[in-house]
Amino acid sequence: xxxxxxxxVFLCRPQDYILFLNPLRPGxxxxxxxxxxxxxxxxxxxxIAYNRQVKLYQYLVILIVIGxxxxxxxxxxxxxxxxxxxxxxxxxxxxxxVNSISDLRxxxxxxxxxxxxxxxFALKTGNxxxxxxxxxxxxxxxxxxxxLLSFLTFNFIFISKTNSKFIRISSVVSLIVTALVILKTxxxxxxxxxxxxxxxxxxxxxxxxxxxxxxKAALCIVAFVSVQYTTINTVRFKTLLxxxxxYNYTDETGRKAIWKTGxxxxxxxxxxxxxxxxxxxxxxxxxxxxxxxSLKWQTAHNSLVQIGAETGVFxxxxxxxxxxxxxxxxxxxxxxxxxxxxxxxxxxxxxGFLGHFIIALFLSQAYxxxxxxxxxxxxxxKQLLDKETEVAEIIT
Numbered sequence: 203x204x205x206x207x208x209x210x211v212f213l214c215r216p217q218d219y220i221l222f223l224n225p226l227r228p229g230x231x232x233x234x235x236x237x238x239x240x241x242x243x244x245x246x247x248x249x250i251a252y253n254r255q256v257k258l259y260q261y262l263v264i265l266i267v268i269g270x271x272x273x274x275x276x277x278x279x280x281x282x283x284x285x286x287x288x289x290x291x292x293x294x295x296x297x298x299x300v301n302s303i304s305d306l307r308x309x310x311x312x313x314x315x316x317x318x319x320x321x322x323f324a325l326k327t328g329n330x331x332x333x334x335x336x337x338x339x340x341x342x343x344x345x346x347x348x349x350l351l352s353f354l355t356f357n358f359i360f361i362s363k364t365n366s367k368f369i370r371i372s373s374v375v376s377l378i379v380t381a382l383v384i385l386k387t388x389x390x391x392x393x394x395x396x397x398x399x400x401x402x403x404x405x406x407x408x409x410x411x412x413x414x415x416x417x418k419a420a421l422c423i424v425a426f427v428s429v430q431y432t433t434i435n436t437v438r439f440k441t442l443l444x445x446x447x448x449y450n451y452t453d454e455t456g457r458k459a460i461w462k463t464g465x466x467x468x469x470x471x472x473x474x475x476x477x478x479x480x481x482x483x484x485x486x487x488x489x490x491x492x493x494x495x496s497l498k499w500q501t502a503h504n505s506l507v508q509i510g511a512e513t514g515v516f517x518x519x520x521x522x523x524x525x526x527x528x529x530x531x532x533x534x535x536x537x538x539x540x541x542x543x544x545x546x547x548x549x550x551x552x553x554g555f556l557g558h559f560i561i562a563l564f565l566s567q568a569y570x571x572x573x574x575x576x577x578x579x580x581x582x583x584k585q586l587l588d589k590e591t592e593v594a595e596i597i598t
């Protein structure tokens with residue numbers, strides 16, 4: 203219970219819309235309670251030696267720590283790592299505490315509702331400057347789309363008739379609201395990711411969405427028509443059709459130039475990179491060295507470029523290996539488990555992670571807790587599948 207409450211505060215950020223919570227520091231209080239209860243209950247400790255995802259994540263954390271003294275900005279990288287310790291704690295506590303299908307189901311539903319509530323407040327009280335929806339200081343419009351998209355597909359787990367009416371209605375509302383907010387943010391990466399998710403759900407069979415292709419297509423048409431009556435920056439989305447005309451693609455400070463410089467930084471610092479979250483410093487130094495006209499410090503706008511430049515070649519390999527393993531494990535769960543609820547979680551996690559990974563290719567979110575959530579989710583699912591296999595072998 204304590205972990206659920208803390209992780210809800212950490213991932214779903216109710217303090218952004220319930221403002222009196224901020225002075226109370228709910229995150230600090232709840233993590234301390236969670237750690238105390240966990241230490242007192244040592245019998246629940248799970249070995250990590252046999253879980254590949256957890257081991258790989260450990261290696262990435264170690265690599266980040268090793269890279270701090272070699273950072274372009276050591277003091278800042280050390281500070282950023284201290285902040286990242288919250289993500290590390292979330293990862294390992296999730297793996298240790300979430301032990302069953304019911305635990306997974308409950309905590310995923312909690313996160314879906316948290317995202318839905320956040321989206322509702324964003325619609326009601328968010329800013330719509332330059333026809334792009336933003337809400338709170340925690341997320342810019344792109345990050346808001348990234349956050350909401352990370353949990354969107356999980357709502358499909360809870361819309362079947364086996365769930366209570368309240369859960370079903372809440373999940374349907376969550377789907378509609380989160381998808382609408384993603385569109386209203388004007389995030390082009392969010393749009394590409396959302397369309398990718400919709401395409402996969404439309405053309406694949408799923409235990410969570412037991413509808414024919416025609417029924418799915420009809421729902422998509424209704425959704426598309428409904429969107430026409432909302433305020434969405436379609437002009438911004440249309441630039442995807444002609445990327446050459448967009449400064450983000452062609453300008454000296456645009457995405458293409460940033461990514462090239464990021465790759466150059468990775469290759470020139472292949473072992474430990476330039477330090478955690480030191481990419482803007484690296485960009486600035488490279489531009490100054492080259493005598494660029496625009497001496498602008500910028501983020502990577504691509505999680506792969508970011509992790510590669512900041513942790514080196516080995517960090518990029520670890521990041522990609524964990525992401526590939528997660529996608530693979532989600533598929534295995536959907537096909538091999540005998541439990542319908544577990545299969546649904548695997549199916550929706552696989553589609554959700556696809557969307558998450560696509561939008562991450564346009565954002566600097568390599569250290570995001572939402573990426574860590576998918577990796578630790580895959581670790582827990584793999585452990586549950588292994589236990590199920592062992593039991594089946596003993597019976598036979």
